[in-house]
Amino acid sequence: MAENPPVCNYEGSDYQTSFWERGDRAYEDAAEGVAIKRLLPKEGNLLLELGAGAGRNTLRYLGFKKVVLLDYSRTQLEQAQQRLGQSERLMYIAADVYRLPFQNGIFDGATMIRTLHHMSEPALALNQVRNVMKENAIFILEYANKHNLKAIFRYLFRKQQWNPFSPEPIEFAALNFDFHPTTVASWLQNSQFAVERQLTVSHFRMSFFKRFFPLKLLVLMDSLAQLTGDAWQLSPSVFVRNRAFGSRTQGKEGLFFKCPACGNGLIDTKPVITCEACGKVYPYENGIYDFRLDK
Numbered sequence: 001m002a003e004n005p006p007v008c009n010y011e012g013s014d015y016q017t018s019f020w021e022r023g024d025r026a027y028e029d030a031a032e033g034v035a036i037k038r039l040l041p042k043e044g045n046l047l048l049e050l051g052a053g054a055g056r057n058t059l060r061y062l063g064f065k066k067v068v069l070l071d072y073s074r075t076q077l078e079q080a081q082q083r084l085g086q087s088e089r090l091m092y093i094a095a096d097v098y099r100l101p102f103q104n105g106i107f108d109g110a111t112m113i114r115t116l117h118h119m120s121e122p123a124l125a126l127n128q129v130r131n132v133m134k135e136n137a138i139f140i141l142e143y144a145n146k147h148n149l150k151a152i153f154r155y156l157f158r159k160q161q162w163n164p165f166s167p168e169p170i171e172f173a174a175l176n177f178d179f180h181p182t183t184v185a186s187w188l189q190n191s192q193f194a195v196e197r198q199l200t201v202s203h204f205r206m207s208f209f210k211r212f213f214p215l216k217l218l219v220l221m222d223s224l225a226q227l228t229g230d231a232w233q234l235s236p237s238v239f240v241r242n243r244a245f246g247s248r249t250q251g252k253e254g255l256f257f258k259c260p261a262c263g264n265g266l267i268d269t270k271p272v273i274t275c276e277a278c279g280k281v282y283p284y285e286n287g288i289y290d291f292r293l294d295k
């Protein structure tokens with residue numbers, strides 16, 4: 001296992017505009033909205049949005065009193081801030097998911113959507129997420145499913161080399177992975193997340209459907225097909241609602257942050273937070289905390 005797994009960095013990327021706003025992804029976005037609404041509790045206190053990007057999904061989480069948007073890319077968070085503004089209810093944090101800057105056991109909700117597929121060490125990342133969650137907290141995970149119908153047909157007709165039935169992740173482009181549902185389920189179980197419900201999403205992510213079916217009909221068809229997610233998973237995207245179980249080492253009482261380098265508790269002394277144990281300095285600039293170690 002790599003000591004410092006690589007992170008996929010969207011720094012300076014116009015991903016939000018090119019992929020979501022100009023990229024004909026209205027169907028995927030709406031289908032995800034349906035899934036989130038079905039899985040996320042209506043209310044809660046503190047939610048961690050992992051891989052928040054430009055904040056495309058954040059408004060869907062505002063049943064929670066406070067949302068922490070976390071991304072490795074500072075520029076993505078700047079875009080999120082432009083879109084959502086600064087508010088007491090939102091907190092913007094640039095950090096590495098493998099080294100989260102939070103005390104253990106503080107969040108009662110978390111989401112990770114379209115993020116796991118950039119991770120070369122997903123089991124390690126999921127374990128970090130579990131650390132910062134309370135017992136019984138809800139974690140919504142979306143992952144890219146290698147065991148999808150299109151990949152299965154392509155494999156059977158020899159248009160594709162890799163085997164969609166085998167358990168290991170497939171890295172189809174640099175730091176882009178598809179995962180097998182059984183493997184993801186075992187990672188979740190090992191990290192003390194109990195799967196409560198699964199929804200399969202984006203069944204009709206093909207240009208044929210997008211060209212010949214109206215958007216509303218596609219979203220309706222997807223929202224019905226999602227309900228088979230507990231029985232089988234053959235769609236390119238899968239949403240899983242998990243509940244954190246078991247106990248973990250508790251964080252320091254009264255503190256929110258910890259040093260991602262050495263684990264020491266940090267007092268929020270923004271605009272500059274200095275770790276008294278290792279001397280690392282973490283700035284807070286223009287509404288964004290920066291806890292990245294090697295930027």
Ligand SMILES: [Zn+2]
Binds near residue numbers: 263264279
């Ligand atoms: Zn430190």
